[in-house]
Amino acid sequence: DAGVIQSPRHEVTEMGQEVTLRCKPISGHNSLFWYRQTMMRGLELLIYFNNNVPIDDSGMPEDRFSAKMPNASFSTLKIQPSEPRDSAVYFCASRTGPGASTDTQYFGPGTRLTVL
Amino acid sequence: GDSVTQMEGPVTLSEEAFLTINCTYTATGYPSLFWYVQYPGEGLQLLLKATKADDKGSNKGFEATYRKETTSFHLEKGSVQVSDSAVYFCALTNFGNEKLTFGTGTRLTIIP
Numbered sequence: 001d002a003g004v005i006q007s008p009r010h011e012v013t014e015m016g017q018e019v020t021l022r023c024k025p026i027s028g029h030n031s032l033f034w035y036r037q038t039m040m041r042g043l044e045l046l047i048y049f050n051n052n053v054p055i056d057d058s059g060m061p062e063d064r065f066s067a068k069m070p071n072a073s074f075s076t077l078k079i080q081p082s083e084p085r086d087s088a089v090y091f092c093a094s095r096t097g098p099g100a101s102t103d104t105q106y107f108g109p110g111t112r113l114t115v116l
Numbered sequence: 117g118d119s120v121t122q123m124e125g126p127v128t129l130s131e132e133a134f135l136t137i138n139c140t141y142t143a144t145g146y147p148s149l150f151w152y153v154q155y156p157g158e159g160l161q162l163l164l165k166a167t168k169a170d171d172k173g174s175n176k177g178f179e180a181t182y183r184k185e186t187t188s189f190h191l192e193k194g195s196v197q198v199s200d201s202a203v204y205f206c207a208l209t210n211f212g213n214e215k216l217t218f219g220t221g222t223r224l225t226i227i228p
Contacts, residue, residue: 004159033215043160043205043218056215091159104150105216107159 002026004108006092011099012114021111024073025094033105034067034077035091043091049075050097082115089113122206123218129196129226137191137222138205139180147208149173149182149189149205150216154203163191163204196225 005024012020025032033048047057052069060067064083069075079086089112093105123138141147148167152160164173166182167188173180178193189206206219 031214042220045215048215050214093160104162104165107152107161109159 004092004094004106006090006108006111008111009109010112010114011087012116013082014116015083016081017115018078019082019086019113019115020079021092021113023075023077023092023108025075025092026106027073028096029094029106030072030097031095032069032075033095034075035093035107036088037091037110038088046077046090079113082113084115087115088111094095118147118208118210118217120208120217120219123222125203125221126223128226129224131198131226131228132195133226135191135193135196135200137204137206137223137224138193139189139219140171141189141206141208143187143188143208143210143217145211147210149180150190150207150209150217151178151180151191152205152207154221156202157210160205196224196226198228200203200224201226 001104018054030051034046036044046059047067048055049069089110091107091110093107095105096103119142121140131148150165151163153163154160164175166173169182169184171182180191201221203221203223205221
């Protein structure tokens with residue numbers, strides 16, 4: 001089975017540009033999580049969805065960040081406009097579904113974002 | 117709120133040495149506990165987990181026991197290998213709070 005798929009794997013952009021990160025969760029998984037990893041702050045949960053509905057977006061840093069999940073097999077994280085401090089590795093993870101907190105979250109390989 | 121405190125790194129050991137990475141947690145109720153591993157350039161992978169007190173999770177020679185009395189979930193391995201070099205994260209989830217709460221991670225380097 002394919003794992004969580006993220007694209008692109010690497011993104012280099014200039015300050016002020018729009019950036020869109022993409023995620024395809026594991027088929028049959030109904031919970032999806034977006035994380036950001038930096039040296040300074042470690043792993044931070046940005047937002048998560050259950051059954052395509054955003055449940056907790058309290059980790060989204062500011063209005064420049066937005067996330068959507070139009071269907072069960074696709075999610076996007078958009079940054080507009082991007083800033084150098086957004087440079088980080090962004091991970092997507094999926095899990096079987098709501099109420100399954102004991103189940104494993106499966107992580108994608110991440111997107112390394114560099115904003116110049 | 118829930119939190120995880122992890123042993124500060126980095127940790128450097130010789131091959132075949134005994135490994136312990138300490139992890140303690142603060143949480144109400146009965147959280148589930150996890151160890152994730154991140155190899156260079158990759159995403160996180162589940163290493164092992166335990167979902168109730170006194171459970172022992174084990175995988176690839178690693179073990180951790182869920183100790184509710186000491187709120188701990190220390191990771192151990194009897195004989196480490198160079199291929200174990202990675203960053204290790206302790207984490208928890210809690211009923212009613214589905215997100216993973218991570219520790220800061222411990223970078224482990226094994227030298228031949």
